[in-house]
Amino acid sequence: MAFQPVLWLAAILLAAWSCVVAAEESDIKSIALRTHSLQMPYLDSDMQSRWWDFGGTTVVRADQYIRLSGQHPSSAGWIFSRVPLTATNWEIEVEFRISGTGSLFGDGMAMWITKERGEMGSVFGMKDRFEGLGIFFDTYKNNRPGVVFPYIMAMLGDGQTSYDQANDGKSNELVAGCSARGLRNPDFPTKAKVRYFQDKSLTVDLMYKKEDEWTRCFEAPNVKLPSVTYLGFSAETGELADNHDIIKVETNNLYSPSGSTGSGSSGTKDTKDKKGSRGKPRKPTQEGGSWLWFFVKFIILGVVVAGGYVGWTAYRARTRDRF
Numbered sequence: 392m393a394f395q396p397v398l399w400l401a402a403i404l405l406a407a408w409s410c411v412v413a414a415e416e417s418d419i420k421s422i423a424l425r426t427h428s429l430q431m432p433y434l435d436s437d438m439q440s441r442w443w444d445f446g447g448t449t450v451v452r453a454d455q456y457i458r459l460s461g462q463h464p465s466s467a468g469w470i471f472s473r474v475p476l477t478a479t480n481w482e483i484e485v486e487f488r489i490s491g492t493g494s495l496f497g498d499g500m501a502m503w504i505t506k507e508r509g510e511m512g513s514v515f516g517m518k519d520r521f522e523g524l525g526i527f528f529d530t531y532k533n534n535r536p537g538v539v540f541p542y543i544m545a546m547l548g549d550g551q552t553s554y555d556q557a558n559d560g561k562s563n564e565l566v567a568g569c570s571a572r573g574l575r576n577p578d579f580p581t582k583a584k585v586r587y588f589q590d591k592s593l594t595v596d597l598m599y600k601k602e603d604e605w606t607r608c609f610e611a612p613n614v615k616l617p618s619v620t621y622l623g624f625s626a627e628t629g630e631l632a633d634n635h636d637i638i639k640v641e642t643n644n645l646y647s648p649s650g651s652t653g654s655g656s657s658g659t660k661d662t663k664d665k666k667g668s669r670g671k672p673r674k675p676t677q678e679g680g681s682w683l684w685f686f687v688k689f690i691i692l693g694v695v696v697a698g699g700y701v702g703w704t705a706y707r708a709r710t711r712d713r714f
Contacts, residue, residue, distance in 0.1 A: 497531030
């Protein structure tokens with residue numbers, strides 16, 4: 392019977408800890424970044440894009456998609472943001488489609504968060520030896536035994552290291568990527584969600600198995616990106632070809648009002664600029680963090696008091712039995 396209070400205490404502590412974790416998760420807020428988002432009809436009234444540049448074989452169908460490369464050999468296209476992505480913590484969700492006919496296809500597409508913008512080259516249509524982050528949706532297998540394609544991986548470029556194209560980036564991989572059989576010619580929109588917290592974590596989730604079902608592809612800790620980067624997408628075909636389409640891009644600045652998410656700093660340059668343009672200064676955010684820390688300390692105090700009570704009760708029971 393002396394152990395029954397211990398079981399009750401463990402259950403209470405577990406519930407309290409779950410509340411703390413849930414509070415931290417829900418504490419993350421987002422602000423949409425129009426400057427780094429894309430949706431139909433993609434172009435302004437003058438048939439130009441205010442926030443994006445296009446190049447290569449890219450074709451814009453205002454009512455359907457932005458096609459980076461069509462099902463034609465030796466084609467490459469790209470889109471890049473005109474202004475830098477100044478948010479320190481962000482989430483980018485892109486809806487895309489890779490499709491084509493036949494059982495032989497390639498080469499793939501890429502998402503870029505780099506210092507360079509719109510410089511064509513040999514890495515999925517963009518320049519090699521880039522500085523920043525490249526996430527590759529590789530559909531053609533060159534030389535990677537034991538790996539099922541399409542394969543999604545990330546490379547953190549330092550501006551000097553070349554992409555290991557002969558081995559499908561094996562020597563460049565930030566962390567182990569993931570195979571995504573079924574990514575090509577799906578029956579529903581495929582999506583990728585990339586979330587970054589400055590100098591802390593990078594996660595990539597995919598929706599390709601079933602609509603509204605996200606699958607974690609990989610998570611990389613301690614990722615540090617250049618302070619000034621541009622968002623872009625590119626695709627390339629060689630002797631084999633596929634259609635590579637961007638349908639929608641939603642970019643959000645992530646922040647925490649309490650500053651206590653544990654996954655990144657709460658303030659970003661983008662948030663400050665946005666608030667400043669409205670003439671409404673941001674309120675101090677220390678109260679939320681202090682309240683959460685007080686709650687944690689209260690739980691610790693409860694553990695100490697409850698532990699002492701249980702120990703004292705057990706000691707009294709043993710002493711009573713002895714006499």
